[in-house]
Amino acid sequence: MTLVLSPEERATASGERGDGAAMAMRIVAETARMLGAPRLIPIASTHIDGALYHGDSGTLFAERLVQGGAKVAVRSTLNVGALDLTGCSRVRLEEPARGMARRMMQAYRQLGCEASWTCAPYQANHRPAAGTDVAWGESNAVVFCNSVLGARTNRYGDFLDIACAISGRAPDYGLHRPENRKATLVFDVSALSADFILSDSAWPVLGSLYGREVGSAIGVIAGVDSHPGEDALKAFGAAAASSGAVGLIHIAGVTPEAPSLSVALDGAKPKQTIAVTARMVDDARRRLSTAQVVDRIDAVAIGSPHLSLAECEALERLLAGRSVIVPIYACTGRHVLAELEKAERRKAMESLGVILVVDTCVVVTPIMPDLRDGVLMTNSGKFAHYAPGNTGYAVVYGSLAECVESAIAGKPVFARLA
């Protein structure tokens, strides 16, 4: 199939609306051509992952767009950056990288993006309606947007997200097309105990297993009796999108495009059914930990994706006024910080040894001390996946309650299995 651009799109690509708009349109068109998309489609919003500093090249690109007079054409929220602009936590990024990271964040603001700085925009009032086409980046946000909100997005990589935002267009392919959103695989969790499904580490562990088993296929989860809550789905999607190339997950009876198993499958027989066993779950949980000897921990990190207000409340409840001897890095967005500051809750948490990390998180930028043989405990499948490569810390995986008790004790404390 050959890509056909509208006369207006062609005019934009050749510079009629300025150099920045032209560059954005050419990037969208070139990607569409590579993917075999026949046309571009209008989009309603974007969520932009591209403002996180990975090196000077991304800053130079964003500034080129600014110099070219580009502005976003649709609502565009920003994912985390490399700096905590609220000053809650100290980022150890040194000059000149620090300055380049700041310039990058500034450039994206100049392009007209909202200073949301969160990987959970869907909990910060950016919730496109079911069935609308959008262009979202950040793998966990993509999964949530498609699966839980029922809006339609592909997994937009850094730079295509801002190019779509400026052009207001996206390639017509993949998950934008209803026929590509049907499940072909069943991930059956009905053999797992109800106690496990209701436990707070069930969904990140299942997500990690799901991503590895399913890869890039679209699956439907069968055997979930009740809605596990948005925070559980957030944790599940984030873990799945870390271990696999997952963009859309249906849960029969829970997510909007899966009122039933057969609707999710479009009435067809699944190509594959994965019957999840307790043993597979145990194995997946074990694989989230990389630490060999666990006689101590150096830090606890929670909030990947960013903590919701409800998750902060759970943390406060579990701490119950007790101080920690190992810091808990609690990563969240400014939408939650604003709430925490209202009743002096931020101060109360910080006085117990919690380090709030806002606008960013501990695996995307250097915040935790540079330790040789550091050990990080987390309840996040996504942190567990990325911490070893990005921070050098080995990982111990545990539930939120185990993370909190361990931070208080300074060594891993695991709840006795019932």
Place this chain on the structure above:
Amino acid sequence: MTSRPETLNAHTEVLVPGRAGRGPALVLTAPISFWGGVDARTGRIADVRHPQHGLSIAGTVLFLPGTIGSSSASAVLMELVHAGLAPASLVLHEPDAILLLGLIVAREMNWETPMAVRLPKEDFARFEGQTVAVATEGLISVERT
């Protein structure tokens, strides 16, 4: 020594045009996430769970059996291009809308950019251990030593 059969060469489809490449073939045996999986400052595979952990992808003809994970893969690849640490060429079994954006944008920035080509996955293994060249029209050939 007998000469290698011509069948070692492969015709590929060009996914992203760029500079012709030459280098040792590095055939990854598991999908990788560039963000978190490859160190943008060194080009080394940083994912401790990856079978090729510790190897550098810089200057190699990189055969990728798939990518997973973060949408920042494009940013890491573009940074590698900008820093001169990118693979000499990339070989994928299907277009990757996230990763290859790094090359598309690098071209827009007028940086010298490696090319990406498409080849069926089952053809990857025979290039392992060889020094290969990737021509601008997409021909992968094994260099005779």
